[in-house]
Amino acid sequence: MxxxxxxxxxxxxxxxxxxxxxxxxxxxxxxxxxxxxxxxxxxxxxxxxxxTNPNPPTDLTVRAMRKRGAYDQAALLLDQQALRESSPERAAMAREAATAAKELSASDQLEFDFFGGGNVSIAFQYQDAVTERLFAAAKTPAQAFHAQAVLWQITRNLGWQSYECTKTAADLCEVMRTDKGDMARALDLLEQVGAIRRVKRGRTKTITVTPEGAFRGNIHNHAQAVERYKLDVIDGGKSDQAPEQ
Structure with a gap:
């Protein structure tokens, strides 16, 4: 015993x-x-x-690791290695290194970075107006719901302190697992109701959203973003299709 x-x-x-x-x-x-x-x-x-070890090492599959940031991956690997160490001193050193990696991850990746301006701010009036117009203009409720989902992806992928979506229509198709035809119809509908504007940038059609409706960045720079939008998109941009007023 x-x-x-x-x-x-x-x-x-x-x-x-x-x-x-x-x-x-x-x-x-x-x-x-x-x-x-x-x-x-x-x-x-x-x-x-x-x-039996009550805390067996985690199965470190590629799929599981892909969901973590670089520091989280390092912390997980160090924790798992500590479980395998026969030396208490080496196990303690591995756990200390894992703790340091976790602290770096926490300081670098907040779940909701409100104060850093990382999240997208969306005006309620913009959201309500677009929703009402979509259901009025769409042929079916399903088309309106799909356009809403597309708009959500557009707003969450705005550039920093910008009104331009960082993803093209093709990128959005890949993210949302939808075909080009459905995406084209959704973008046409969104532009028809004034939710977005598409502007030619060389060979690419850039999707833009008025900063008054959705904005990603420091609130103190919001006015400058609005002014740039007016100059680049409303006054100087070449829209594929003039949105209804």
Missing amino acids: GRISLYELRRMGVSLDDIEAAKITQLAQRRTGSPVQSIGVIVGAAEQRQR
């Missing part, structure tokens, strides 16, 4: 000094996060009980 009472250990001839030294070893094991051995095992009076 792995656990023997102190009384039995004393009867077996284990000295008090050895027992106290074993307690210090247990304390060190707890501090390093290593499995804590019984005093009997430490002093050699009992054999270590073999048991």
Whole structure:
């Protein structure tokens, strides 16, 4: 058995000094996060009980790792390696490195970066007006719902402090798993109701959204983005199709 009472250990001839030294070893094991051995095992009076690891290493598949950021990947690998270490000292070092990687990830990747301006701000009036116009103009409710979903992808992929979507129509097709025909009809409908404007940039048709309706970036630079939109899109842009007023 792995656990023997102190009384039995004393009867077996284990000295008090050895027992106290074993307690210090247990304390060190707890501090390093290593499995804590019984005093009997430490002093050699009992054999270590073999048991199943309650925290088996995670299956580090490519698919699972792809969902994590670089620091999260590093932290996970270090945690898993710590579980495999036979040396308590090396396991403690691996866990310390994993903790540092987790802290770097937390400081670099917030779930909702409101204060940094990373998220898209969408005006309620814009959202309500577009929704009402879509259902009035679409041939079927399904077309209106699809156009809404496309608009959501457009607004969430706006450039930083910009009114231009970073994805083309082809990119949106890939993201939304839809064909080119359905995407073209959705974009036509969105432009028809004034939700977006498409502007030629060389051979590419850039999708734009008025910053008054949706904006991604520092709120203090919102006015400049609005002015650029007026100059580049409304006054100087070449729209494929004049949106209805």
